[in-house]
Amino acid sequence: MIHDLHSHTHYSDGRLSPAELFARAKARQVGVLAVTDHDTIAGLQSAQAAALEQGIGFVAGIEFSCRWGKVNVHVLGLAIDPQAAALIDAVQQQEDARRLRSEEIAQRLVKLGFPDALEGARAIAGDAVVGRPHFAQYLVACGAVKDINTAFKKYLGAGKPADVKYEWPAMEQALGWIHASGGLAVLAHPAKYDLTRTRMCRLIAEFAEMGGDGLEVVNGQQPAPLTQDLAKIAQHHGLYGSCGSDFHFPDQPWQELGQFSHMPSLVKPIWEAPGFYA
Secondary structure (H helix, E strand, O other), X not given: OEEEOOEOOOOOOXXXXXXXXXXXXXXXXXXXXXXXXXXXXOOHHHHHHHHHXXXXXXXXXXXXXXXXXXXXXXXXXXXXXXXXXXXXXXHHHHHHHHHHHHHHHHHHHHHOOOOOHHHHHHHHHXXXXXXXXXXXXXXXXXXXXXXXXXXXXXXXXXOOOOOOOOOOOEHHHHHHHHHHOOOEEEEOOHHHOOOOHHHXXXXXXXXXXXXXXXXXXXXXXXXXXXXXXXXXXXXXXXXXXEEEOOEOOXXXXXXXXXXXXXXXXXXXXXXXXXXXXX
């Protein structure tokens, strides 16, 4: 059975509704799908209904933005209780932070000659809290850039004119929120933080020491040697292995639902952890 434990809907920065996401997952033979929208649980109720309709196992999740020192990292919460008071408070805090950040990004874009940036991004975001991908789509739609990658390279990426830094909560805080909601904490895509291998290993070690439960050993289509290396690191620190496509858009084949390598046998999969199917 394919477990895809990292996906996004249009409630954060994905393009598909929960119903569309689960229909696509069904077509790609995914057996269990976790919805892990960025810093929000707004789509989980609709996702659960869509999973039932498609006959797919559903895992309630979230992807928290947080920091390790000065490095922004992401931690997945899997098998969370969306009704947990601590989680609801945490989501409100994160959504407020994202809202303030989006307003500052818009102000910078106004100075760069885009007076309708916030309204345009909000129209694209719909039910989601406005984030950088929505501003990127707005810049494409108004003809300022040819594609989303160019929008980040020219305006929104690190060090660019509309780049707004925000000090997200500490990683340990995110773990606390997840555990308070009965969930399992998984460090997402550890090889994507622009760290040396030594620093990546230190990040993973500290995550484990803080009580982290799992490591995302497989994230979309990635080199086999990287998968094996991450599996060994997870095993060394007593972490479960997790896997997921990190699906956002239908036109990104390297992050297609269910299309990633098998979990290496030397690491225990997160779905075998106590509480995953509670």
